[in-house]
Amino acid sequence: MKKIFYVIFVTAFLNAAAQDKVSNGTKNNNPIVKGWYADPEAVIFDKMYWIYPTFSARYEKQVYLDAFSSKDLTNWVKHEKVLDTASVKWAKKALWAPSIIKHNDRYFLFFGANDIQSDYEIGGIGVASSAKPEGPFVDYLGKPLVDKFYNGAQPIDQFVFKDQHGQYYLIYGGWKHCNIAKLKPDFTGFIPFDDQTVFKEITPQHYVEGPFMFIRNNKYYFMWSEGGWTGPDYSVAYAIADSPMGPFKRIGKILEQNTKIAVGAGHHSVIKLPDSNKYFIVYHRRPITENHADSREICIEEMYFDENGYIKPVTITKEGVNEHIIK
Incomplete structure (x- = not known):
């Protein structure tokens, strides 16, 4: 019995x-991983999915970055402290919004640090490098790459972008301003534009922070976050242009809250599967059971386009996506 x-x-x-x-x-x-994380950058290296997020906590506790890897898009392995302020002497707090790119068999991780509020503080956007995507990453320059407010843009929320001609750009900016600059091939600085300016503003309507760019059918899709990161109006909008320089005319929102599931859906990245025409948006949101600003989780949804190439509004879900192993 x-x-x-x-x-x-x-x-x-x-x-x-x-x-x-x-x-x-x-x-x-x-959410796809356990713990509070935000600002996820998703990339694919050698048929492996990687996500590099901000550790979501009080600024003073944001002194390291974790990463996550997956073979199938659904089961994730945590790589702890791929970057730590112990290896970046000038960074003390607020390690934010990592962006990573592989170049000449090395991995370069761009990050924001210290949440500087003026040109007279130490901090801004830095670069770290490693021989492996799981790190450990060490300071590449020994100083910030960008440490001043150009065109009113706070030096945070950096995104590294490679255009169709092989030119690398740094696209960044908080405080409702977004800049673009041409990176040197070794990522030690910038190449001036033809008019000898280094930082050009490409701020679209309602831009707040969190820029991201990708190419589809020879068009440049520029995306960003709107609203306040602690509020329910946090969301993602986009524009399309023929050049990474724009001009970018806002088309509309494609990601926002669903009060039955979560609020504050924003600060995202996009990946395209190399063996199919599928696109996925990776973003953070705040569960409806949570009230604390730092209680943010990483989620993923499939992203669709209409016959004219416009992005369809994304429905946030608890289901997320099915597994997909890259062939």
């Missing part, structure tokens, strides 16, 4: 667990 009861109990437990994990035939994969 005890054996029969045990079997019934275990079967019921496993069925309940399965129900908790499956909804409408799809696994509940959002």
Whole structure:
């Protein structure tokens, strides 16, 4: 009798667990990792998915960056402290919004640090490098790459972008201003534009922070976050242009909250699967059960386009996406 009861109990437990994990035939994969994280940059290196987020905590506790890797887009391995302020002498707090790129068989991680409020403080955008995507990353320059407010843009939320001609750009900016600059091939500084300016402003309407860019069908899609990062109006909008320089005319929002699931959906990145035409948006949001500003989690949804190339509004879900192993 005890054996029969045990079997019934275990079967019921496993069925309940399965129900908790499956909804409408799809696994509940959002959030995709445990813990509070934000500002995720998703990339693909050698058929492996990687995500580099901000550790979501009080500024004084943001002294390191973790990374996550996955072979199938649903099961993630945590790589702790791929970058730490111990290896960046000028960085003391507020390590934010990493952006990573592989160049000449090395990995370059761009990051914001110290949340500077004026040109007279130490901090801004830095660069760290490593021979492996999981680090450890060490300070590449020994000083910030950008440490001043050019065109009114706070030096945070950096994104490194490679255009169709092989030119690398740094696109960045908080405080409702966005700049673009041409990086030197060794990432030690910048190449002036033809008019000898270094930082050009490309701020679209309603821009706040969190820039991201990708190319699709020879068009440049520029995306950014709007609203306040602690508020329910945090969201993602976009524009399309023929050049990374724009001009970028705002088309509209494509990602925002669903008060039945989460609020404050924003600060994202986009990946395209190399073996298909699928696109995914990786972003952070705040669960409706949480009120603290730093209680943010990383989620992923598939992103679709219409016949004219416009991005369709993204529906945020608890299900997320199914597994996909890159062939």
